[in-house]
Amino acid sequence: MPKIILKKTFKVKPGGFKVANEKSFSFHGAITPDMIGVVNQKLACLRLTGGANRIAFNVDQYGHYFCPMNHAFQKYHEEDAIVCILDAMEILGWTFRFQYDTELSSSRTSGASMTSRELFLFHKSG
Numbered sequence: 001m002p003k004i005i006l007k008k009t010f011k012v013k014p015g016g017f018k019v020a021n022e023k024s025f026s027f028h029g030a031i032t033p034d035m036i037g038v039v040n041q042k043l044a045c046l047r048l049t050g051g052a053n054r055i056a057f058n059v060d061q062y063g064h065y066f067c068p069m070n071h072a073f074q075k076y077h078e079e080d081a082i083v084c085i086l087d088a089m090e091i092l093g094w095t096f097r098f099q100y101d102t103e104l105s106s107s108r109t110s111g112a113s114m115t116s117r118e119l120f121l122f123h124k125s126g
Contacts, residue, residue: 002030004084017044023074025081027065029122036065042084045059049076051073052103083117086120094122 003119004027010023027036040056048054049070071077088095099120 001026002124004029004031006089006123007052008078008082008118008120008124010116012114022068023071023078023118024066025055025057025085026060026067031065035089038092039085039088042088043081046077046080046084048073055081070090081121089122090125093125097121097123 007026007028008021009024009026016040036057043055043057046054049072051070053068053070053073055069055073056066057065057067069081089096100119
């Protein structure tokens with residue numbers, strides 16, 4: 001039976017006196033353009049605070065549906081987005097099964113980075 005994974009990634013890359021943060025969501029697995037349309041419609045209904053970017057999933061260079069979020073979105077609306085995504089997936093007949101977190105670190109001569117991932121696993125209902 002097909003599975004779908006929603007991955008939330010948070011990457012911290014220190015560099016001198018500045019720290020760069022990258023935050024994003026991506027879908028992996030049996031997700032279709034029609035399903036992404038339903039998810040994006042739900043996300044478009046979010047009422048955002050000033051400075052938060054509007055997020056929508058689009059295909060990236062690796063063939064995954066991907067959407068970056070800026071710091072304001074992550075700070076004020078990340079949980080709202082997750083609720084919208086879970087609601088859309090339920091409407092489409094997919095059940096959220098479980099979620100787990102992972103953390104990876106790397107060190108280079110130019111600096112270290114840390115990546116946190118949360119994975120939400122979906123399976124087809126019924």
